[in-house]
Amino acid sequence: MDFIQNTAPHLRKPNASVVRMMRDVVIALSPLVVLAIINHGLRAVWIMLVAVLSMAVTEYIYYQIHDAINRNREGMENLFDQLAKLKKALKEAEQQDQKDTLKKQIAEIKQAISEKKRESKREENKRFHPINKNFTLYNYSILVSGVIYGLTIPDATPLAIVIIGGVVAVILVKLIFGGMGQNIFNVAAFGRAFIALSFGGLVAVANHVDATSNATVLGELVAAPFSETGYSLTTMFTGIGLPGTLGEVSAMLILVGGIYLFLRKSFDVFIPLVYVGTVFVLALATMLVTDAGWWFPLTHLLSGGLLFGAIYMATDPITAPVTRPGRIYFAFGLGLITFVIRLFGAYPEGVVFAILIMNIFVPAIDFPKWSHTQFNWRRAIIFTAVVLLSITAVMIGAESLAGGLNG
Amino acid sequence: MIAKTRKVSDYKQLNTELPTVRFVDPERVYLNLTTSRCKEYTLDVKAGDHVKLGQIIGERDGCFFRQPVYATISGTVEDKVTMIDSTGIDVECITIRNDFKDTYHESITDRPDSVIEKMTQEEMVEIIKEKAVVGLGGSGFPSYVKLATEETIHTVVINAIECEPYLSSDYRLIKDQPDEIFQGLSYIMQAVNAKQGIIAVKKTKTELIEVLEREAERFKHLNVSIAKLGDYYPQGWEVETFKNATGIKVPSGDLPMKHGLLGFNVSTTESIYEAIKHNLPITKRYITVNGDGVKFPQSIRTRVGTSVRELLKLCDGFVDDADKLELVIGGPMMGTAVKSDNVVVTPTTTSVLVFRPIEYKEEPCVRCGSCVYSCPVHIQPVSIMQAVKRNDVEAIKGLEANKCIECGLCSYVCTSKIPVTDYVKDGKKKIG
Numbered sequence: 001m002d003f004i005q006n007t008a009p010h011l012r013k014p015n016a017s018v019v020r021m022m023r024d025v026v027i028a029l030s031p032l033v034v035l036a037i038i039n040h041g042l043r044a045v046w047i048m049l050v051a052v053l054s055m056a057v058t059e060y061i062y063y064q065i066h067d068a069i070n071r072n073r074e075g076m077e078n079l080f081d082q083l084a085k086l087k088k089a090l091k092e093a094e095q096q097d098q099k100d101t102l103k104k105q106i107a108e109i110k111q112a113i114s115e116k117k118r119e120s121k122r123e124e125n126k127r128f129h130p131i132n133k134n135f136t137l138y139n140y141s142i143l144v145s146g147v148i149y150g151l152t153i154p155d156a157t158p159l160a161i162v163i164i165g166g167v168v169a170v171i172l173v174k175l176i177f178g179g180m181g182q183n184i185f186n187v188a189a190f191g192r193a194f195i196a197l198s199f200g201g202l203v204a205v206a207n208h209v210d211a212t213s214n215a216t217v218l219g220e221l222v223a224a225p226f227s228e229t230g231y232s233l234t235t236m237f238t239g240i241g242l243p244g245t246l247g248e249v250s251a252m253l254i255l256v257g258g259i260y261l262f263l264r265k266s267f268d269v270f271i272p273l274v275y276v277g278t279v280f281v282l283a284l285a286t287m288l289v290t291d292a293g294w295w296f297p298l299t300h301l302l303s304g305g306l307l308f309g310a311i312y313m314a315t316d317p318i319t320a321p322v323t324r325p326g327r328i329y330f331a332f333g334l335g336l337i338t339f340v341i342r343l344f345g346a347y348p349e350g351v352v353f354a355i356l357i358m359n360i361f362v363p364a365i366d367f368p369k370w371s372h373t374q375f376n377w378r379r380a381i382i383f384t385a386v387v388l389l390s391i392t393a394v395m396i397g398a399e400s401l402a403g404g405l406n407g
Numbered sequence: 408m409i410a411k412t413r414k415v416s417d418y419k420q421l422n423t424e425l426p427t428v429r430f431v432d433p434e435r436v437y438l439n440l441t442t443s444r445c446k447e448y449t450l451d452v453k454a455g456d457h458v459k460l461g462q463i464i465g466e467r468d469g470c471f472f473r474q475p476v477y478a479t480i481s482g483t484v485e486d487k488v489t490m491i492d493s494t495g496i497d498v499e500c501i502t503i504r505n506d507f508k509d510t511y512h513e514s515i516t517d518r519p520d521s522v523i524e525k526m527t528q529e530e531m532v533e534i535i536k537e538k539a540v541v542g543l544g545g546s547g548f549p550s551y552v553k554l555a556t557e558e559t560i561h562t563v564v565i566n567a568i569e570c571e572p573y574l575s576s577d578y579r580l581i582k583d584q585p586d587e588i589f590q591g592l593s594y595i596m597q598a599v600n601a602k603q604g605i606i607a608v609k610k611t612k613t614e615l616i617e618v619l620e621r622e623a624e625r626f627k628h629l630n631v632s633i634a635k636l637g638d639y640y641p642q643g644w645e646v647e648t649f650k651n652a653t654g655i656k657v658p659s660g661d662l663p664m665k666h667g668l669l670g671f672n673v674s675t676t677e678s679i680y681e682a683i684k685h686n687l688p689i690t691k692r693y694i695t696v697n698g699d700g701v702k703f704p705q706s707i708r709t710r711v712g713t714s715v716r717e718l719l720k721l722c723d724g725f726v727d728d729a730d731k732l733e734l735v736i737g738g739p740m741m742g743t744a745v746k747s748d749n750v751v752v753t754p755t756t757t758s759v760l761v762f763r764p765i766e767y768k769e770e771p772c773v774r775c776g777s778c779v780y781s782c783p784v785h786i787q788p789v790s791i792m793q794a795v796k797r798n799d800v801e802a803i804k805g806l807e808a809n810k811c812i813e814c815g816l817c818s819y820v821c822t823s824k825i826p827v828t829d830y831v832k833d834g835k836k837k838i839g
Contacts, residue, residue, distance in 0.1 A: 002731045003747055004764045007829050009740040009815030010733060011415065011572065016777065016822045017408045018770045096838060139770060181771035265410045268776065317409065317775040323791050324780065368805035375786040 004052070022140035024266035028257030029147050029312065035239065035253055036246040040155045044246050050159050051150030054166030055187070056142050062175050063134040073251055073296045076116055083109050136180045145170075148188040148312050151247025152352070154205045154307060161202055165195035185359045186319045189309075189352045196352070200260045216244050217303035218348035225343060226292040226402055231297060236302040248308040251301075258311040271320060271331045272310040278335025279306055282394050286343065289395045290402040306338065309351035319355075321365040329383070333358045336390050344397060411780040412820045413639035415572050415740065415777045428578050428707045428720055431691060432507055436480050436712030437490055437500035437751045438464070445469040447740065448476070450501065456484045458503060461687060465501070472549060474539045477688035478503055479711045481510040485675045490714075490751040493545070493736045500751055502711070505801040523594065523683060525690070531598045531683060537680040540689065544643075544672035545737055547755040550679065553671070558664040560599040563771035564652055565592055565606045567615070567673040568636065568643035571738025574758050576693035577673050581608075581615050582626040585622045588673055591680030593629055598670055603630050606673075607652040609642065610635035640740065641783055641814040645670050659784065659810050678754075696722045700761030707799050715750035715759050725761060735760040740815040767824035778817035778827050784810045788817035794832035800837055808834040 036044040073080060080164045083106065090102045136142045147184045149169065153162060169191030174183045196203050205216055217236060235242050239250025248254075261267045283297035290296075300306070314320065314334055321330050341350025365371065372379065440448040444459055445467035452464045458478040465476040485502035492498045536551035544566065566587065569577040581588065592604050606623075608615050616633060623631045634652035636642055646657050649668050657663050663670055671679070674692065681687040688712055697704040702723035709718065715736075719725070725732055735742040736750060739760055750759070777786040786807050794802035817827040 001725060001748075002747065004731050004733045005744040005746055006733060006743070006764065007826055008735075008742055008813075009819050009828065010742065010744065010760070010762055011739045011819060012733050012765070013408070013412060013820050014416075014765060016412075016744070016820055017824075018773055018822045020774075021408065021773075021822060179771065181773050265408045268409050317773050320774070320776075322774050322776040322779050322787060324776075327776070368790060368794065368799075368802040371787065371790065371806075373779055373782070373787060402742060 018141075018263075019139045021266045022144050024261055024264045025144045025312065026140055026147065026177050027152065028260045028266075029144075029247070031253045031256060032151055032247040032250065032308075035149065035283050036151065039244065039249070043155050047153055047157065047161060047162055047246060047363040048147065048150040048154070050147030050162045051153065051166055052143060054163045055146040055149065055170045055191075056137055058137050058167045058170045059101070059142050059175065060132065060137075063132045064129075066134065067129065067132060071294050072117060076113055077133070079109055079113050079116070083113070097291070134179060139180075141180050142170075145174075145187040148247075149191045149367060152188060152192045152245050153195075154203055154245045156204045158202060161195050161199050164198075165191040168194055181318055183318055184362070186313055186316050187354050189313050189355045189359075193352045193356055196347075204244075216348065217299060218342065221299070221303070221342070222346075222348040226290050226296070226405065226407075227292070228295050229303075233295065233298055233302065236299065245305065248305040251284065254307045254311055258307075259309070261315075267311070267315040268317070268320070268327055270324065270327050271315045271334075272307075274328050274331035275310040275314055275334045275338075276301065276306060278332050279339050282335065282339040282391060285391050285395050286398040289399040297381075300339070301340065304342075304349045308339075310334075313351070314358075319359045319362060321362050321371075323366070323371055325372055325375055325379065326365045330358055330362065332387065333361065336394075339394065340397075343394070372390075408821075408822060409775045409777055409780070412777065412816065413781065415640040415819060417818075418493060425705045427583065427693070428705055428708045428721060430707050430713070430718070432480075432505060433710060433713045433717055434505055435485070435714075436503050436505065436710055437488060437714060437728070438476055438479065438712045439490070439492055439498040439500050439681055439751060439753055440467060440487075441498045442466055442467060442753070443493065443494045443496055444547070445474060448499070448767045452484045452501075454484055454486060454512060457506075458482065458484060459510045459512040460638055460690065461515040463713065463819045465748075473626050474541075474549070475537065475688075476501075477539065477616050477690070478512075479688075479690040480505045480687050482506040490749050491736075491747065492751060492753050493743070493756040494829075495736065495745050498751070500712075502591055506711065517685055518683065525598070526683075528598045528600075532595065533779050534682055534686070535679060538686070538688045540675065540682050541680060543674035543689075543692070543757075545741070545755055545757055546781050548684055550675055552673070553664070553669060554595065554598055554679075556599065556664040556669065559667060560601045560664065560669045561667040562603045562605060562653055562669070563592060563595050563599065563601045564634075564649060564668060564670045565604070565673050565676050565685060566643060566645065566648050566670055567606055567608045568648055570609070570640050570643035572741075573739055573760055574695050575697075575706055576610065576695045576757050578615065579693045579695075579708070580674055580677060582618060583708075584677060585618050587677050587680045589622050589626045589631065589753065590684065591676035591678075592631065593626065594679060594683050595669070595671060595676065596629065601669065603632070605632055605634050607634045607636055607648050609638045613636040640816065641812070644783065644812055644814065647783065692752070692754060692756070694718060694752060694756060695758035695760075698735075698761040700726055700729060700734075700763050700782075702726055709752060711752055711754055713752045715752060716748050718752070718759060719761075726763070729763050733762040735762065740819065741813060769825055770823040772825055775822050777820040779820055781816045781820045783814060783816065784812055786810050786831075788827045788831050791834045792825070792827055795830045795834045795837065798837075803834040804828075804838050806834075809838060 084107050093099045169187050173185045173187050173190045177183045217229050237251045242249045262269045280297055280301050283300040287296045321327050337354035337357055338350040408605045447468035449721050450465040459481045462478045463475045464478050467474040482503045488500050489497050490500050532551045532555045542548040542551040596604055606627050619633045636651045678689045694707045733744050735744050791806045791808045811831050815828050821827050
């Protein structure tokens, strides 16, 4: 009988699993994909397919190269270490004879490495290894990023642009930082922001023949912030016939997915609650100082990518803080930045930018010196003061904006 | 699953239904002469000598205390052997062959109640020290140190929580010997002059509550109450038990005695009774044999010094179809996996668990935060793990890794199946 000596604890929670969490996100997103296909037909199928494949294929190729290099180095790690040391010494060496001996040694080690490469498993290395253990399709991570990225893209965007965004996002944000779990920015949000900034007008909503207007709800709001849009709240809730990106239009289906994730505990419900709540309260405060009606906060709540971003993008645990107070600060920051961009910025939509900006602050929120797992009175008072100050600032800003528009 | 987890599932029925098996007469017992605390020892007997139950056969030598070794049976001394103790380290043991007569040593005499009534704290501490009573919850901390406290103690809390899953040895003890527990509690209260006694037990264990409440009625003059606490892990952690049973929060790093509280494990209480009333050292204890790797799990009352191999034989041995098993001494959350089944029952051994090992696939950490939400001392295991990986001592200090009680919840809840607890333990070592 063999006895295995694992460290304590000897039990693990059965349904705690990354794969389960990621699979749940895919399941929660699937109604949105179906709706996108109903709304936009084959166009949506192409965009989704291209978005997912551009990310997955890039990652696969990257890890194939990564593995091939590592396989080549297998069993020769100490030789490479020596080589690196000698090269460093060569850089620091001053006298000519010292340099010569070092160069000689380097040549010897290079020789040894190439000989070893020749003899060791050369045939084995040449073979193609289709299975790659670093590839994150098996735990749905890259699929989640791809589907979310695809759903944030407007239907008239050229496929080439979708590919560029996907490839750049995966390489720059995920792979260079060390793969899954190491990224600082949300992959999907970065891809979306990248194509929006690089290709501006091409990332656009198609003209709908049957719709009364072809501008999105937020597009109308940026032109006239305090006058009611041409869409009813019911249209915005169901998302049928509403122009917009592939997946962001239906508040109803997004909420259904959110409830599913909440029941399965596959995301932290505090982030979307605080995020959406912050935007709603700020819009409410703005409503009080301008002559906009009740439609104003409700429109901000239901339109654009707010619900989608809050439920599927901001809750990406890798790019969120780890403590509950940290997550609340993070979500509040998201809400504030989103609303400020929407009301005062040049862009109609602020969700992806808010997520990217707040991603930068995550290491600061989690900094060991001041990160904390519990609220106490002092922290609660400071946070409340910050919240109240932000509301006041937004109210003052909104009042002068409304005054400027009227006068 | 991003959630605060406090419940550790038992996965299957505990073996509380079966009667306790009495296995008090093994062929040989092995008495450990060294422990993880005491590396040196002196031995007063040699092979061939006849010893009696309760006779001092040697002395363990720790750095700051000495602890006598008692024979737990009567019989003939044989060779020294090396075995494994409950902490997983090799200890030297002396073998005694049982003569099945249980002849008591002359020193083992009952104290009449009238004598005990007049005893002072110092006298009781002296007996506890002499009889080598240690914390039987698993810590093995000498009990006389606690009992000799000079602080004013208002409440004595008896910890009968047993929050680790699979374990039922304390459960057995309370069902079989509630009277002894109350006697032991009364001695402790007399020693420290406490006004109030509390026995903390899980509210889900209704059978125990019934037993304890009836006993409390009988010992009315003691002013003992039964605190029914929530069924979660780690409820049995001393600070958590104190907080929920008395409402007093003992800050990290403080001794509970400073706050007027004195806590003892329920098994320790029973052995304090044996020591004071019968002048007996710890000779017997309850052991749970459980897990999916053993054929017939059950609870056993056995002699201290019994070989675990014999206990496993009593439970029909390991399952046939497994070629690899995990043998855990102690609870599944904090216990130690040992390298072979050559294990000896020491006073601090609470259980023998045999698991079929499950190999989990470790994924990269996604910072889901489950470990942060679940941590009973409110530190951030994931951040400590990252700080340990990059060897950042300042950050480990800032994250208060020293508060960790090594309960194992962070590894338990980890969605990526990372052994987070190991990293935090490493971090604790790094900051000393």
